[in-house]
Amino acid sequence: MKMSATETSDSTVLKEGELEKRSDNLLQFWKRKTCVLTPDSLSIYPDAQKKSKAKELKLQAIKKVDCVERTGKFVYFTIVTNDNKEIDFRCMDEDGCWNAVITMALIDFQNRKAIQDFKSRQESDNVSPGHQDRHMARAP
Numbered sequence: 001m002k003m004s005a006t007e008t009s010d011s012t013v014l015k016e017g018e019l020e021k022r023s024d025n026l027l028q029f030w031k032r033k034t035c036v037l038t039p040d041s042l043s044i045y046p047d048a049q050k051k052s053k054a055k056e057l058k059l060q061a062i063k064k065v066d067c068v069e070r071t072g073k074f075v076y077f078t079i080v081t082n083d084n085k086e087i088d089f090r091c092m093d094e095d096g097c098w099n100a101v102i103t104m105a106l107i108d109f110q111n112r113k114a115i116q117d118f119k120s121r122q123e124s125d126n127v128s129p130g131h132q133d134r135h136m137a138r139a140p
Contacts, residue, residue: 014039014101014105015035015101016035016037017034017098018032018033018034018091018092019044019089019098020032020089020090021044021089022088034048037101039109039112040059040109041056041057041058041059042057042059042102043056062079063081064079064106065077065099065102066080068099070093074091074092075093075097075098076088076089077089077102
């Protein structure tokens with residue numbers, strides 16, 4: 001069975017714990033969320049027991065992790081999506097580096113996708129007509 005870049009063979013949990021997310025409304029309260037990071041997504045649950053349905057933020061929809069700032073007891077960071085939406089998070093400093101783990105998962109996802117895209121291009125080159133002619137034309 002062949003896996004695409006957006007699929008993994010298991011649902012490995014890279015990190016699980018609490019993050020606080022800034023609400024989108026005018027008052028911008030910080031709300032505690034239970035989060036689960038896998039190689040493909042960040043699931044954000046409104047409750048610690050994970051009984052409610054999670055909002056899933058796919059890594060393919062994330063452009064970057066930005067604006068990392070460390071204050072007294074919190075580490076603040078912003079996830080920027082491909083459509084330039086910004087989602088603000090903070091975690092307790094001792095919870096350890098959510099921003100770094102998310103960034104590394106994002107880099108790993110992008111690498112897997114790039115490899116898959118490269119393999120797909122190679123496969124389509126190998127089956128397209130005129131494949132040999134194109135290589136001959138490039139030769140010096």
